[in-house]
Amino acid sequence: MLNTRLSALALLLVVGVVAAQTPARHEALFAAATAAKPQTIETLKNLVNIETGSANAEGMAAMTNYLEGELKSLGASVTRSKAAFSTENPAVGENIYGTIKGTGSKKILMIAHMDTVHVKGTLAKQPWRIATGVEKVKTPAGEVERAFERAYGPGVADAKSGVATILNTVRLLQKQGFKDFAQITMMFNTDEEIGSDGSKALIQQLASQHDVTLSYEPTSSVPVEAMILAASGSVSVTVKIKGKSAHAGAEPEKGVNALVEMSDFVLSTMGLDNKDKALRFNWTIAQSGAVFNIIPDEATITATLRYLSPVDRDEALAKLKERVTNKKLAGSEITLIVPPFRPSFIADAAGKALVTKAVEIYKEVGGSIYVVPVTGAGTDAAFAALSGKPVLEALGLPGFGYHSNVEEYADIGAIPRRLYLSSRLIMEIAQGK
Ligand SMILES: [Zn+2]
Incomplete structure (x- = not known):
């Protein structure tokens, strides 16, 4: 009984201390x-x-x-x-x-x-x-x-x-x-x-x-x-690539392979991702090719870009534009689409x-x-x-x-x-x- 009373008193004291620390x-x-x-x-x-x-x-x-x-x-x-x-x-x-x-x-x-x-x-x-x-x-x-x-x-x-x-x-x-x-x-x-x-x-x-x-x-x-x-602010950028179709077995050299240009575009820009700067850049969607024996003449890729600093964002976009002009395949046409971004x-x-x-x-x-x-x-x-x-x-x-x-x-x-x-x-x- 005494024990219980003591415990109750101890508990009261503890509650009292907690209450004193909690704001009103x-x-x-x-x-x-x-x-x-x-x-x-x-x-x-x-x-x-x-x-x-x-x-x-x-x-x-x-x-x-x-x-x-x-x-x-x-x-x-x-x-x-x-x-x-x-x-x-x-x-x-x-x-x-x-x-x-x-x-x-x-x-x-x-x-x-x-x-x-x-x-x-x-x-x-x-x-x-x-x-x-x-x-x-x-x-x-x-x-x-x-x-x-x-x-x-x-x-x-x-x-x-x-x-x-x-x-x-x-x-x-x-x-x-x-x-x-x-x-x-x-x-x-x-x-x-x-x-x-x-x-x-x-x-x-x-x-x-x-x-x-x-x-x-x-x-x-x-x-x-x-x-x-x-x-982060964000924008999803899309790249459309136009190539030229050709028979993939008989005369592939007559074609311009949009899938190859696309793959090179992905690999050459994936390094834009920079965690230290809270700039995240990642390719997330890719579409190309439909028939196994035709050189694909179209490809579309989409990346998500997240950023804190608008300067970092613009630098990343500038590098993407630069890559558009530095084609892997001379005959390909590349278009970069940058929609309005979220600040x-x-x-x-x-x-x-x-x-x-x-x-x-x-x-x-x-x-x-x-x-x-x-x-x-x-x-x-x-x-x-x-x-x-x-x-x-x-x-x-x-x-x-x-x-x-x-x-x-x-x-x-x-x-x-x-x-x-x-x-x-x-x-x-x-x-x-
Ligand atoms: Zn929400």
Whole structure:
């Protein structure tokens, strides 16, 4: 009995120490964020159950209608605008944003994309489902056992979890009676997964009209949640080669072998990849030849180029252009196609301060955020950052297996702490803290 009392006292002391180290939590907000979990899961389910592959016009229209209803239920004034036309990456449908007004002075933009990489019909094969259990996870602090609660379905994390977090953050702030902002705008675009050509101008314009942009791509779930200080810019370049066909056995010398020119092009440029400079250059698609005894007269190759520095990018592109003129086969014709590129994102001082603030806020609810110096994945945050205003990424739910039909999930167990993080950040930003 005494032993037990002593243990209880020791435990109290330990808890006391821990509590002293944990920053003050906004208890009412956390309680409300916890209570908002079922509704957030419901929103997420509704979003997943409307298929929105980037090319799915019908699904995108249904999604825009759904979001218009959600935005109006929050009292927002809604603007829909047809995605801008692009030959390279044609977007379908309309971008949509809703604005609510408050009584304060700061303007905050929240963005997430409604499109997914999943083609129409994926949902029927991988319908919405929830899985719970316990698993062992290797973290920087060692292996830990933890419970999980996950939602599966196409695009559930990337970025439907972000859309659901945005809508329910604003709902939560409204339930708290928080109005100490001048304006909050919630913006959803249709074409992030195909390069955002149809929405990038709108994102940059809206970002320039707000003080801060918060971007809601999903964050990693296993082993740790993260925020990024920089994200690569990207462009996929294509090279088309024209040769001349000939009988491959009887008179091959009369032909110009496009496959040979293509192979030499690949080998002579693969060295552009430079991990130290965060410049990644890799050939990923190749097509040539159709008949075994004909010298192929056509070849097409595509590479993905990721970069942090625009100077490095332009140097790499210059070397590709140089290779175009230095042909292996005199008779071949080579064309290099460089579509519009996604800029890189590098957080400025104000953006870095936002990351620090988010890390501190997350500690209030026992969360921890690992700060990633740079990621190779592209983000619309880069277009927002062109405004010169601070941008924070990533505020969606933790998730896993993005772009995988089977593996993608969102960590719905994290909803209370992520809603807390998102809404408390907005409160702090709005109050100029
Ligand atoms: Zn995404």
